[in-house]
Amino acid sequence: MNGEPLYIVLISVHGLIRGHDLELGRDADTGGQTLYVVELARALARDKRVGRVDLITRRIVDPRVSSDYAEPEEDIGDGARIVRISAGPDEYLPKEQLWEYLNCLVDGALDHIQATGLAPALVHSHYADAGYVGVRLAHHLGVPLVFTGHSLGRVKRQRLLAKGESATTIEEKYNLSRRIRTEEETLAASALIVTSTQHEIEEQYGLYDWADEARMRVIAPGVNLARFSPPSDQSPPPIANELNRFLRTPDKPFVLALSRPDERKNLGTLVRAYGENAALRDQANLVIVAGNRDDIRDMDPGSRQVLTELLLLIDRYDLYGQCAYPRHHDADDVPDLYRYVTQTGGVFINPALTEPFGLTLIEAAACGAPIIATEDGGPQDIIKACANGELINPLDADEIGERLLALLKDKARWQTYSRNGINGVRQHYAWSNHVNAYLEAIEPLLNESPLPAPTMQARPELILVDRMLLVELSALGQNPDDPDLRELMAELRQRRRQVAFGIASDRPRHEVLGQLKRLKLPPPDVLVTRGGTQIHYGARLSRDRGWSQHISQNWQPDRIFNLLEETPGIRLGPRSVQGIFAIHALIDDHEAFIGQTALETRFFESDIGARIQRINPAELLITPQRASKGFALRYLAHQWNIPLDHILVAGGVLTDEDMLRGHTLGAVVVPDGKIHLPGLIDLERVMFSKDTYAAGIRQAMRHYDFFGACTLPEPQATDAATNQSPERDIHG
Structure with missing residues (x-):
């Protein structure tokens, strides 16, 4: 890192993310992760080795939430900014x-990054959904991927099953199989996995097949010491008025819990611990700050259930006048709450069933509050480092009550924990420490090559075109005398200075050229073959060597051949018919074949980086990780400066999905396209044509006004039954 300052891209997709007044606890998606990524962006940007940090998230335009989340960019200081990308419906989801x-979101992020004119040093994804985005960005840009999971799907599924929920209900509600598969893919693609504690590595990532501990690094989160500091005087903070209206004796010490109203936070057990211990009730008040709410009935079912249980328990133990449970608090109230605990001689408690790290614990400690926390997870590391509190069994209400009471009565021990916490957080959990460890960990990764420079082997007119029609070979049909095919080609010839014409296929180049000859078609401007591993241009079929260089990373064909030859149920053709970057394999015994998922696991266990694509039920295509038809399309768009929303993709076979998803204009024109690609049916940027083959392509051109505005039809003009615009559903 002795050259130019680094450009770092952080990805965090869900939740409400802004640079001020974070709405922590508003819902299950707006928790500690949103605070972590904002503080990380700021801390990295403050370091002189970093020139710019972009935190990319989803743009939200929704009257139910602040208009802040609709701003495309927000400067958060020192070269850090939040960049919001439109993805899907405007509303908060x-x-x-x-x-x-x-x-x-992938395509929008690519557009943004390319518009900066900077080459990112890396992409760092936070949580599984951002992992999906980060894998694709990193592969396209040719940069390392860093991943922080925050919480993991397999752990969540175990907990839900243990609670008695059925596997079917869990899948319908949380879509965990997709999340877990994405987490596996992200772990396999990551050059570095950043965790908060060793416990995460052992107890959470250890559940994953593709988790490699050698690529994991424990870097504890930091705390903003400018915000979280000990009280400077004994005057009560503004939030005191809100708390005191609940309490008969507000000058007693506070036992404070602050978290989302989530069942895993175990707030009900804390109320039982307090309610069943008369001496503790006499010694201290209980304060539970569980997010913000107007009406519990309007909250999501999980939060509603937790808060309803709390109110019933408060009523059961008759804790009125002894327990405060405010409905609202601001972000600025949070450090004041911790300081108020310190001022009253109280204790901060985190009774969660499990806590991956415990950011609130180091915040409270920085403000001088002793802590009592669950023994499951990150609090072990915090208390070991700071010696500022004690661990408890989160399921033992009696123990929780007795330990709280003992600490509140032992003033000498209270003082020691308070002092140790203030000093320990500054020594172990300052953001400057985190950034130093982070930059040290990424330094060995910063040798990746960026996306290659454009090749100039294509026809010169490609420099001038502003849109492209990219057709999967099978979408052209089999009839060389198809009048719609003849008319389509005539329209493209007339507009060849405006429109590039491309063919994409999973088949080898010679097979594609043979089919084009049978259809009486000349070579297209762009030819993408063997599942996106080769790009050729024009009649001379000039190969794009930059693309070949880009996808060649970690490609190990000999090892792949050897592994496939040992795999039951698979038959390989001779190497002479295989591609440089593509290996075809036939499944000739489906009963003996171990399955695609198990085969991918074998690849990972053998440290083979490759993408396995199912061309059809009997055929697999193995390519480099950076290669697919969708990746090739985006490379072409970047190299020739064609906006993705000016590229019409027509296809409908299994491997077309990553071409059709995203900002491109999509059309499924292959018979049985709905069977091959059912996940695309409800997407507004993909139409399923009534006509097939060339007629369907021409219908899609009219649908999107491809030679004109090249855009989506007005929403009110869309026929929901056919996913297409009625006024454009004509032949001509």
């Missing part, structure tokens, strides 16, 4: 509903 729109 929970993370489980975002999967179908993540390709749009």
Whole structure:
């Protein structure tokens, strides 16, 4: 890192993210992760080795939330900014509903990064949905991927099953199989996995097949010491008025819990611990700050259930006058709450069933509050480092009550924990420490090559075109005398200075050229073959060597051949018919074949980086990780400066999905396209044509006004039954 200052791209998709007044606890998606990524962006940008940090998230235009989340960019200081990309519907959506729109976020992020004119040093994804985005960005840009999971799907599924929920209900509600598969893919693609504690590595990532501990690094989060500091005097903070209206004796010490109203936070057990211990009730008040709410009935079912249980328990133990549970607090109230605990001689408690790290614990400690915390997870590391509190069994209400009471009565021990916490956080959890460890960890990764410079072997007119029609070979049909095919080619010839014409296929170049000859078609401007591993241009079929160089990273064909030859149920053709960057394999015994997922696991266990694509039920295509038809399309768009929303993709076979998702204009024109690609049916940028082959392509051109505005039809003009615009559903 002795050259130019680094440009770092952080990705965090869900939740409400802004640079001020973070709405922590508003819902299950707006928790500690949103604070972590904002503080990380700021801390990295403050370091002189870093020139710019962009935190990319989803843009939200929704009257139910602040207009701040609709701003395309927000400067958060020192060269850091939040960049918001439109992806899917405008409104705020929970993370489980975002999967179908993540390709749009990928394309929007690529557009933004390319517009900066800077080459990112790396992409760092936070959580599984951002992992999906980060894998694709990193592969396209040719830079390392760093991943922080924050919480993991397999752990969540275990907990939900342990609670008695059925596997079917869990899948319908949380879409965990997709999340877990994405986490595996992200772990396999990551050059570095940043965790907060060793416990995460052992107890959470250890559940994953593709988790490699050698690529993991424990770097504890930091705390903003400018915000979180000990009280400077004994005057009560503004939030005191809100708390005191609940309490008969407000000058007692506070036992404070602050978290989202989430069942895992175990707030009910804390109320039982307090309610069943008369001496503790006499000694201290209980304060529970569980997010913000107007009406519990309007909250999501999980939060509603937790808060309802709390109110019932407060009523059961008759804690009125002894327990405060405010409905609202601001971000600025949080450090004041911790300081108020210190001023009253109280204790901060985190009774969660499990806590991956415990950011609130170091915040409270920085303000001088002793802590009592769950023994499961990150608090072990915090208390070991700072010696500022004690661990408890989160399931033992009696123990929790007795330990709280003992600490509140032992003033000498209270003072020691308070002092140790203030000093320990500054020594172990300052953001400057985190940044130093972070930059040290990424330094060995910064030798990747960026996306290659454009090749100039294509026809010169490609420099002038402003749109492209890219057709999957099978979408042209089999009839050389198809009048719609003849008319389509005539239209393209007339506009060849405006429109580039491309063919994409999973088949080898010679097979594609043979089919084009049978259809009486000349070579296209762009030819993408063997599943996106080769790009050729024009009649001379000039190969794009830059693309070949880009996808060649970690390609190990000999090892792949050897592994496939040992795999039951698979038959390989001779190497002479295989591609340089593509290996075809036939499944000739489906009963003996171990399955695609198990085969991918074998690749990972053998440290082979490759992408396995299912061309059809009987055929696999193995390519480099950076290669697919969708990756090749985006490379072409970048190299020839063609906006993705000016590229019409027509296809409908299994491997077309990553071409059709995202900012491109998509058309499924192959018979049985709905069977091959059912996940695309409800996307506004993909139409399923009534006509097939060339007629369907021409219908799509009219649908999107391809030679004119090249855009989506007005929403009110869309026929929901056919996913297409009625006024354009004509032949001509």
